[in-house]
Amino acid sequence: MSDSEITPTNRFQNYELLIKKCAIRKLRHAFIIFAVDKKYIMHEIIFWIIIVILVLDFLFENYLEYLNTKRMGVKLPDELKGIYNEEKYARQQAYQKENHRFGMITGTFSFLVILAMFAFYGFAFVDSIAWNIASHAILAALLFFGIIMFASDIINIPFSVYDTFVIEEKYGFNKITPKTFMLDQVKGWLLGAIIGGGLLALIIFIYQKTQNMFWIYAWAVVAAFSIFMAMFYSNLIVPLFNKQTPLEEGELRTAIQQFSEKVGFRLDNIFVINGSKRSTKANAYFTGLGAKKRIVLYDTLIEEMETDEIVAVLAHEIGHYKMKHVTQGLFISLIQTGIVLFIFSLLIDSPHLSKALGVEEPNFHIGLIAFGILYSPVSFVLGIFMNMLSRKNEYQADAFAAQNFKPEPLASALKKLSQKNLSNLTPHPRYVFFNYSHPPLLERLRYLKKFEK
Secondary structure, rough: OOOHHHHHHHHHHHHHHHHHHHHHHHHHHHHHHHHHHHHHHHHHHHHEEEHHHHHHHHHHHHHHHHHHHHHHOOOHHHHHEEOOOHHHHHHHHHHHEEEEEEEEHHHHHHHHHHHHHHOOOHHHHHHHHHHHOOOOOOHHHHHHHHHHHHHHHHHHHHHHHHHHHHHHHHHOOOOOOOHHHHHHHHHHHHHHHHHHHHHHHHHHHHHHHHHHHHHHHHHHHHHHHHHHHHHHHHHHOOHHHEEEEEEOOHHHEEEEEEEEHHHOOOOOOOOEEOOHHHHHOOOOOEEOOOHHEEEEEEHHHHHHOOOHHHHHHHHHHHHHHHHOHHHHHHHHHHHHHHHHHHHHHOOOOOOOHHHHHOOOOHHHHHHHHHHHHHHHHHHHHHHHHHHHHHHHHHHHHHHHHHHHHOOHHHHHHHHHHHHHHHHOOOOOHHHHHHOOOOOOOHHHHHHHHHOOO
């Protein structure tokens, strides 16, 4: 068509087509800019969510600690008479206050360090070091966590030294020598490297081979490891730190075996552990599953308590087994682990998580750090329900001991344990709600009163 044949209508249609093309180009350009901005905004949002979570957690924990300190005093409350005398109560209050002040210092320091690691991209810096040394993902992850864990321990050693050799020494608890203290640190590092590093390497290997199905196989590995450690921890790990010897034949062993037979609880393994090597605090616990279950008594517990009191404490622990609390706890823990691994598998390759920590290319270990913080509010809420369930289970185990043995020696044993360990007997109810897995002593004593004849 020649210029002379172009009509006004044709000219208008050409203009309209040109305008449409320009509009499409502008929309496409605007969409690209929006997409880029959105990606930028997303990892920035995640970064600030992480910071907010860290700050709120720090403030809330300090708020709960503050509530606890408000209940401290010099005068012995009436309900504690018979448990503490005036002098012992003043010592207990001083111990709690000193631990609170020291806890505030260490907690604030740890908070500032972790905040700085996020704010100044410290994790990205460690990540770059790991990748400069190793080109393989598994080795880089092991180096990454190894550097962080080792640096964290080195930074915290002065605080641990002060806590052990100043505060615990001052109140007559510490029995550990500097040599044993350092040996414990070295053993802890080696165990962390061998067990923790081995488990992490296996999980990353599974991720590399299975991708979308990673969480199922990883869950199976973690479940098997958890059950194995529940059965053999006392046989494999404890001997590296403490000496365990079978309880000698005598009144105490006979009394324990007679009660076990009475309630139909087969128990062949009763051991004494040299807890006095490190502290004067007393304790006792059950460990293992099935044929591997065993009672472990601290030597300090045997020195402080009468036979009936020790049997009552063990009757409480047997109650947990008879009521399936141990199996219940293990089952719930494994279910939670499976859910966490499933959610993590959906986010593990997210560039938003890695960029929030200043790392351009997503990788397993950076994703794990970011996810761990983001998941912590969910973990916090689940922890509340787990503590509620645990406190309920403690009452049930107390009832089992009171009904199948005697309530009085259990009450007496709980009092002695609290006296010996300078436990806080007047915690704030809100602190208990959020942090206590066991009911406070006074509530347990009131509960045991119901079973006294």
